[in-house]
Amino acid sequence: MIIAPRLRNWLTGPLLMTGLLAASALQAQSTLSMSSAYGSGTLMGERAKEFSQKVAEQSQGTLAISPRSDIPAESNLQAATNGVIDIAATLSGTLANEIPFFGLSSLPSVAQDLDEAHRLYLTAKPRYRELLKEQNQRLLFALPWPPSGLWSKEPIDDADDMAGLPIRTYDRNTQRVLLNLGANPHILSWAKLSPLLEDGSIHAALTSAMGGVSAELYRYMPNFTTLNYAMPLNIVHMNADSFNALDKQQQTALLSAAEAIEDAGWAATSKILAETHVTLQAEGARLISPAPADLLRDFEKASQHVTDSWKQKVSHQDRALLQQYLDSRPEK
The missing domain is CATH 3.40.190.170 (Bacterial extracellular solute-binding protein, family 7)
Known part of the structure; x- marks a missing residue:
């Protein structure tokens, strides 16, 4: 069958454009490495999985997170600072080994219930951001371990x-x-x-x-x-250069996913605690x-x-x- 030139152009034009758009989307896709010591069966392991899913969803598939478990938790701060990994989930007390202020959430009896722990976090959050910025990092979100x-x-x-x-x-x-x-x-x-x-x-x-x-x-x-x-915190922090290398849509998707996980994680902790006791x-x-x-x-x-x-x-x-x-x- 012979296709007339005009018809051939009409048919192939959209196909060519679709191919170019697909190739462009493929080229824009980025993968971020994330280090965490918590497996999929743990509370924070499940939150990390949900975060990865949210990032993929919010970025319309242009941004993915690849988990890594080969970096010791005590090395997360330096690894993220130096760009060895893009994102790390680190217990606040471990960060306190290098930056003492991060020991705040694990001070005994300072927060006596989850509501107080949340208020303490919101009070300290700007300072956490400032201290991480000094390490070429940014705070994405933080969640409490139950008491x-x-x-x-x-x-x-x-x-x-x-x-x-x-x-x-x-x-x-x-x-x-x-x-x-x-x-x-x-x-x-x-x-x-x-x-x-x-x-x-x-x-x-x-x-x-x-x-x-x-x-x-x-x-x-x-x-x-x-x-x-x-109620120590699990702090999720990111290399600032890795964040800045993302396009605006990906940055917005990442921050939106982080906010959603933080809000949902704090809200769910009381229910999780009661279920755990059962x-x-x-x-x-x-x-x-x-x-x-x-x-x-x-x-x-x-x-x-x-x-x-x-x-x-x-x-x-x-x-x-x-x-x-x-x-x-x-x-x-």
């Missing part, structure tokens, strides 16, 4: 029960508190904790109910005491709530120097910010 409590092989009533206790913790602040209580604390990632649970060398863990359920701590430590000790009891764990008064008193006494130490490490501006938040708290 830290105490998983243990045996019920713990006071500091005497913690003497010499081999216990897993997540940052230096809590390590110092546990040392003051006479325990034997170790800062351990979940990957490093697993074999120690199997061989029985760790007898307790300071983490959230959610963290314990995800790691199946109830198989080794069937008691969970609700201390409401602290789950841990269904798995045979004992929920101890409220915590014994003597244990709370001993934790408060052991924690005071952590707050004092934090104040010595940060600037006058940072201390004033904490005091501003404390002054705004309703009477309990």
Whole structure:
């Protein structure tokens, strides 16, 4: 069949244009690497997955996120600063090793419930942004881990029960508190904790109910005491050069996805906490709530120097910010 030149042009013109547009879209597609220590079965692992999906959706497929798990959490700050990775999800206490102000959310008893933790975050958010900017990074979003409590092989009533206790913790602040209580604390990632649970060398863990359920701590430590000790943040931060290299549509999509995940994540935490308490009891764990008064008193006494130490490490501006938040708290 012979096609007339005009008809051939009419047919091939749109096809050619479609091909050019597809090629243009393909060329505009970008992939960002994101480092996280949390697997898909964890709360923050699920949030990272949702974030990736939101980014792809908001950018209409021109922006993708590729997860990486080969970078240790303690290296995330430098890796993101130097452009080794584009995005990192890092526990606030780990960031505090390099930038002390990030230890704010894990200060003991500063935020006594999720509403207070959110107000504290909003108060500190501009300062988080400023400090990350100094590291050639930008804050994308932050979400709270549910309140830290105490998983243990045996019920713990006071500091005497913690003497010499081999216990897993997540940052230096809590390590110092546990040392003051006479325990034997170790800062351990979940990957490093697993074999120690199997061989029985760790007898307790300071983490959230959610963290314990995800790691199946109830198989080794069937008691969970609700201390409401602290609600550390998971900070998602990004190399500024990587962000600036994106086109405007991709930047808008990324920030829109980050905002949506942050809003939804904070709103869902209370429901998740209640569901977790039901789950841990269904798995045979004992929920101890409220915590014994003597244990709370001993934790408060052991924690005071952590707050004092934090104040010595940060600037006058940072201390004033904490005091501003404390002054705004309703009477309990």
